[in-house]
Amino acid sequence: MTAVLRTSGLVRRYDSGTGEPTGVLGVDLEVPRGVVYGLVGPNGAGKTTLLSLVSGLRRPDAGTVELSVDRRRVAVVTDVPEFEPWLTAAEVVALAAHLVGADDSPAAVAAALDQVGLGEAGSRRVGGFSRGMSQRLALAAAFAGDPELLVLDEPSSALDPAGRTAVLDMVLAWGRRATVVLSSHVLSDVQRVADVVGVIHRGTLRYQGPLAELLVRHVRPQWTLHVRDSAEALTAALRRQPWVEQVVAGDGVVHVRGTDLEAGERGLVRVAAATGARVVSLGPEEADLESAFLALTGGPE
Amino acid sequence: MTLWRLEWLRLWRSYRLLALVVVFLLFGFAGPLLAAYLADLLESAAAADGFQVVVPDPVPADGIAQYVSNAGQIGLLVLVVVAAMALATDAHAGQAAFYRTRVPSAARRLLPRVVATTAAAVAAWTLGTVAAVYETWLLIGPLDAGAVVGGWALWIAYLAFAVAAVALAGAVVRSVAAAAGLGLGFMLLMPVLGLVPALDGRLPSALVGAPEELARGTAQLSDYAVPVAVTVAAIVALLAASVRFGDRREL
Numbered sequence: 001m002t003a004v005l006r007t008s009g010l011v012r013r014y015d016s017g018t019g020e021p022t023g024v025l026g027v028d029l030e031v032p033r034g035v036v037y038g039l040v041g042p043n044g045a046g047k048t049t050l051l052s053l054v055s056g057l058r059r060p061d062a063g064t065v066e067l068s069v070d071r072r073r074v075a076v077v078t079d080v081p082e083f084e085p086w087l088t089a090a091e092v093v094a095l096a097a098h099l100v101g102a103d104d105s106p107a108a109v110a111a112a113l114d115q116v117g118l119g120e121a122g123s124r125r126v127g128g129f130s131r132g133m134s135q136r137l138a139l140a141a142a143f144a145g146d147p148e149l150l151v152l153d154e155p156s157s158a159l160d161p162a163g164r165t166a167v168l169d170m171v172l173a174w175g176r177r178a179t180v181v182l183s184s185h186v187l188s189d190v191q192r193v194a195d196v197v198g199v200i201h202r203g204t205l206r207y208q209g210p211l212a213e214l215l216v217r218h219v220r221p222q223w224t225l226h227v228r229d230s231a232e233a234l235t236a237a238l239r240r241q242p243w244v245e246q247v248v249a250g251d252g253v254v255h256v257r258g259t260d261l262e263a264g265e266r267g268l269v270r271v272a273a274a275t276g277a278r279v280v281s282l283g284p285e286e287a288d289l290e291s292a293f294l295a296l297t298g299g300p301e
Numbered sequence: 302m303t304l305w306r307l308e309w310l311r312l313w314r315s316y317r318l319l320a321l322v323v324v325f326l327l328f329g330f331a332g333p334l335l336a337a338y339l340a341d342l343l344e345s346a347a348a349a350d351g352f353q354v355v356v357p358d359p360v361p362a363d364g365i366a367q368y369v370s371n372a373g374q375i376g377l378l379v380l381v382v383v384a385a386m387a388l389a390t391d392a393h394a395g396q397a398a399f400y401r402t403r404v405p406s407a408a409r410r411l412l413p414r415v416v417a418t419t420a421a422a423v424a425a426w427t428l429g430t431v432a433a434v435y436e437t438w439l440l441i442g443p444l445d446a447g448a449v450v451g452g453w454a455l456w457i458a459y460l461a462f463a464v465a466a467v468a469l470a471g472a473v474v475r476s477v478a479a480a481a482g483l484g485l486g487f488m489l490l491m492p493v494l495g496l497v498p499a500l501d502g503r504l505p506s507a508l509v510g511a512p513e514e515l516a517r518g519t520a521q522l523s524d525y526a527v528p529v530a531v532t533v534a535a536i537v538a539l540l541a542a543s544v545r546f547g548d549r550r551e552l
Contacts, residue, residue, distance in 0.1 A: 056402070075402070078394070084307070084310075084311065086314035094302040095302040
């Protein structure tokens with residue numbers, strides 16, 4: 001798979017006043033074509049700095065940024081989009097399209113506004129727009145340029161749950177036709193839309209690759225068993241297994257946390273059968289990005 | 302929607318053009334009125350206090366002088382603020398990112414803003430001048446047409462210089478207030494520098510009094526060749542520096 005965006009040894013340092021280096025400290029980012037790439041990390045990890053370097057809004061102290069698409073086909077949406085308050089929404093989109101040489105006809109502008117649910121607000125001046133509407137307008141302005149690479153910095157931050165869902169739906173929809181790089185500290189948002197993730201922590205990339213692989217490699221597998229009778233024998237047998245890290249039982253439910261996904265999937269049924277437990281159901285607990293993130297970064301800050 | 306149309310909308314919808322026109326028109330009408338009746342006002346005020354003040358009768362040049370005096374102070378202040386609102390391009394990071402990611406060249410981003418602001422200033426100055434000349438003719442007497450046109454043209458160079466100064470200020474500092482303050486400070490520095498004998502009459506500030514001096518006949522158009530050349534060179538240098546700073550500055 002070819003990379004749309006690749007950075008090599010990207011460095012941008014800031015003096016935080018604490019003596020510890022901060023910023024982006026040697027990042028080799030590789031964004032494959034046609035994916036939704038989620039850049040995750042806590043506040044201050046270097047996400048916005050990294051995206052600013054990628055967008056050309058800042059210059060690196062060292063390293064390179066390589067784009068395999070024309071700069072005019074890269075659309076950037078910042079975390080707090082702002083527009084001239086005396087322009088209408090349609091004028092903002094027409095301006096955005098014109099500046100990158102895209103179709104700025106009224107029909108194209110209306111289509112872009114419709115796409116983000118602002119079709120009815122095209123003639124309204126943006127000075128009175130809410131934060132959520134501004135975020136949608138920024139996406140419409142980006143979509144109007146028909147970008148091959150869409151860079152979104154915290155697109156769902158500070159939005160209410162409905163607004164967040166709407167924005168993430170738009171990201172998912174756009175991800176089917178172009179490459180999207182999206183940063184967020186809301187891990188569940190990234191887990192919902194991303195195919196590939198980069199975990200950035202204290203300016204360095206701790207993991208980069210498919211989301212599914214991250215979850216398998218860095219999240220302790222967990223299962224839940226529902227049993228009909230007493231689970232004492234089953235619990236005792238499970239605790240003796242080398243691949244079991246923790247067993248919590250009560251009220252006919254047994255939670256098992258393992259150390260090895262494959263061993264667990266093979267061993268659970270065998271152990272349950274050996275103890276004669278009446279198993280009603282057995283299933284994996286969903287692995288989440290937050291657990292993987294904490295495993296990678298050594299816990300919450 | 303081009304960047305040129307955007308600048309027209311900025312001037313029109315944010316009432317900046319209106320503000321400039323109103324201020325210059327106001328002084329255009331008020332200046333000659335004050336010049337025409339200043340003597341009467343002073344004499345009646347002095348008579349009320351038991352004094353006698355002898356004020357020479359107004360001449361047409363007084364009308365234009367009064368207008369230029371006000372335009373050169375309050376008018377310039379309003380122009381600097383209006384220019385700073387357009388030329389402090391990084392005052393709002395979100396807006397700056399919108400333009401920078403779509404138009405990487407600072408020159409391309411800056412040119413429409415500078416030209417539109419200068420054009421608005423020239424339009425306001427022209428309307429104010431027409432008003433001042435008309436009212437001077439009505440109340441005091443006719444002005445020499447050549448002198449009026451010469452003074453009007455020299456002031457256009459001065460207004461363009463003021464806009465260019467604010468453009469550089471906007472490229473050096475970020476906020477509108479800081480850009481306006483720096484730009485105004487730069488403009489105020491000119492007459493101070495003009496006190497240096499070697500620079501006297503050679504700086505852009507020498508153009509401020511040109512409409513009055515030409516109207517009174519105390520100077521010829523050719524006397525302003527050096528300050529005009531310096532002003533044009535300064536405009537080019539200021540704009541070049543603005544583009545350079547704009548290209549180098551990060552968000």
